[in-house]
Amino acid sequence: MEILQNVHSYLAYVVLAVLIFAVFNALIGWLGKKEFTMEKDLRISLFALILSHIQLLIGLIVYFVSPNGLKAIQVLGMGGLNSAARLLALEHPLINIIAIVLITIGWSSHKKKLESKAKFKTITIFYGLGLLLILSQIPWAQWFN
Ligand code: HEM
Numbered sequence: 001m002e003i004l005q006n007v008h009s010y011l012a013y014v015v016l017a018v019l020i021f022a023v024f025n026a027l028i029g030w031l032g033k034k035e036f037t038m039e040k041d042l043r044i045s046l047f048a049l050i051l052s053h054i055q056l057l058i059g060l061i062v063y064f065v066s067p068n069g070l071k072a073i074q075v076l077g078m079g080g081l082n083s084a085a086r087l088l089a090l091e092h093p094l095i096n097i098i099a100i101v102l103i104t105i106g107w108s109s110h111k112k113k114l115e116s117k118a119k120f121k122t123i124t125i126f127y128g129l130g131l132l133l134i135l136s137q138i139p140w141a142q143w144f145n
Pocket residue numbers: 005008009012015016052055056059060062063066067068069088089092093094096097134138139142143144
């Protein structure tokens with residue numbers, strides 16, 4: 001199952017890049033009073049949504065197969081985890097699930113808005129918050145090893 005850990009690790013670059021792109025695209029559309037188009041803006045936001053959901057699914061599997069996920073808690077106990085281990089086994093999974101819930105809420109509520117400005121604003125806020133949460137829980141030291 002090591003392959004899934006590698007996929008999760010490499011897909012993270014793509015997910016982050018596309019999310020950052022989607023947030024800036026929405027921010028520029030919002031502040032620049034642009035028209036929200038199906039060809040460009042909807043596709044970028046949908047692409048970011050789908051990629052983060054794929055990363056969520058792979059992350060969930062990794063959580064149950066990796067020695068650094070649930071097993072770490074079972075073997076060492078919650079109190080036995082140092083902060084790096086707790087990040088992988090608890091904070092990163094938990095906060096990232098919340099982040100992806102926010103992104104999903106952003107996606108479905110932008111669809112209910114009629115005006116371009118409201119659509120861009122919704123995407124900017126929800127995807128932006130999700131992105132910040134994800135960035136706050138990346139195991140940077142381990143990732144770049
Ligand atoms: C968009 C959301 C996510 C991003 C960008 C992300 C990114 C990453 C990165 C960069 C690593 C370090 C990989 C490495 O060591 O090379 C990692 C590890 C990990 N992630 Fe995620 N992740 C996300 C969501 C999730 C979710 C939702 C879960 C679980 C429910 C999860 C579970 C894990 C676990 C258990 C590890 C540790 C794997 C190990 O060391 O064996 N991730 N993640």
